[in-house]
Amino acid sequence: MAGIMSEHxxxxxxxxxxxxxxxxxxxxxxxxxxxxTESMLFAGFISAYTxxxxxxxxxxxxxxxxxxxxxxxxxxxxxLLSGALLxxxxxxxxxxxxxxxxxxxxxxxxxxxxxxxxxxxxxxxLAAGLTVQTSAxxxxxxxxxxVHALHVxxxxxxxxxxxxxxxxxxxxxxxxxxARLFWYFVVLxxxxxxxxxxx
Amino acid sequence: MMWLxxxxxxxxxxxxxxxxxATRKAFxxxxxxxxxxxxxxxxxVGIWIWRRSQQVDLDEAHPHAD
Numbered sequence: 001m002a003g004i005m006s007e008h009x010x011x012x013x014x015x016x017x018x019x020x021x022x023x024x025x026x027x028x029x030x031x032x033x034x035x036x037t038e039s040m041l042f043a044g045f046i047s048a049y050t051x052x053x054x055x056x057x058x059x060x061x062x063x064x065x066x067x068x069x070x071x072x073x074x075x076x077x078x079x080l081l082s083g084a085l086l087x088x089x090x091x092x093x094x095x096x097x098x099x100x101x102x103x104x105x106x107x108x109x110x111x112x113x114x115x116x117x118x119x120x121x122x123x124x125x126l127a128a129g130l131t132v133q134t135s136a137x138x139x140x141x142x143x144x145x146x147v148h149a150l151h152v153x154x155x156x157x158x159x160x161x162x163x164x165x166x167x168x169x170x171x172x173x174x175x176x177x178x179a180r181l182f183w184y185f186v187v188l189x190x191x192x193x194x195x196x197x198x199x
Numbered sequence: 200m201m202w203l204x205x206x207x208x209x210x211x212x213x214x215x216x217x218x219x220x221a222t223r224k225a226f227x228x229x230x231x232x233x234x235x236x237x238x239x240x241x242x243x244v245g246i247w248i249w250r251r252s253q254q255v256d257l258d259e260a261h262p263h264a265d
Contacts, residue, residue: 019259023252036240043236054225120245 025174028181035185036149042189046196047146049140060137065128067141067198068121075117076194079152082110083187086159090180093173100176101166107183109158111152118149144197148190155183 024032044056053059060067089103122142160180165171 019255021255023255032244036237039240040237043233047233050229051222051225054219054221113258144247 011192019087022161025177027174027178031178032183035182038185039189041147042144042193045140045144049144049196052136052140061135064134064137065125065130068124069198070123070192071117072198075114075121077116078110079114079187079190082107082114083184085110086180086183090176097166097171101163103167104159104163108156108163111156111159111183115149115152115156118145119183141197144193148186148193151186151189155179155186 006117044191085107089100092103093100120146130141132139132142162171162176162179167176
């Protein structure tokens with residue numbers, strides 16, 4: 001009957017998408033948002049630490065074990081090298097995905113070495129009597145370095161997942177990009193923490 | 200707060216701080232940092248996404264251009 005519109009006539013056809021691919025993949029965007037929130041967490045830690053430091057005339061307080069500046073400088077280089085290797089893996093992945101596996105594994109191995117070195121450092125400091133309750137300095141040290149170490153472990157987990165997917169042939173560029181991005185975050189954050197906490 | 204949760208109150212970096220020039224400077228510096236850092240970070244991400252969208256549009260308009 002004329003004048004009555006059927007359901008078919010009322011259907012709204014969405015316009016075709018303007019772009020065939022997203023500007024920023026969801027996994028990458030989610031990682032960026034997470035990195036921003038975690039940056040604020042560390043910014044809060046650093047701010048509180050800076051004010052605590054300004055409250056006392058001598059920092060670190062007298063009579064406490066010194067932090068191992070030289071050893072940690074070496075492990076900082078290990079972590080930076082790990083980031084450089086993963087950056088290289090990202091570069092070669094676009095041209096030859098198979099060639100990315102070796103630098104990915106090397107980056108993961110160096111990241112693991114960094115976490116183990118931090119663990120050894122903590123054991124030595126605890127044995128020397130520096131505990132969370134010793135002072136505000138010690139408390140901040142374990143809090144800031146410990147939370148960063150948790151992020152490194154999380155980044156290693158993401159990296160390991162990508163290696164597993166690479167071996168299984170199911171790794172996608174977006175997931176690898178997100179894992180790399182998070183690793184760059186933990187790698188580049190560490191020299192800032194080292195400068196503020198150790199030096 | 201000091202009476203109920205002494206440990207928590209003392210853990211605060213600002214509570215019980217000395218009223219010295221160094222503390223005041225640290226407080227002002229960190230306030231400026233904590234105010235500007237999120238704006239800078241979000242602005243940086245926004246600019247990066249905008250530039251990337253321009254690049255994606257350009258790539259799709261000229262798919263075979265290197």
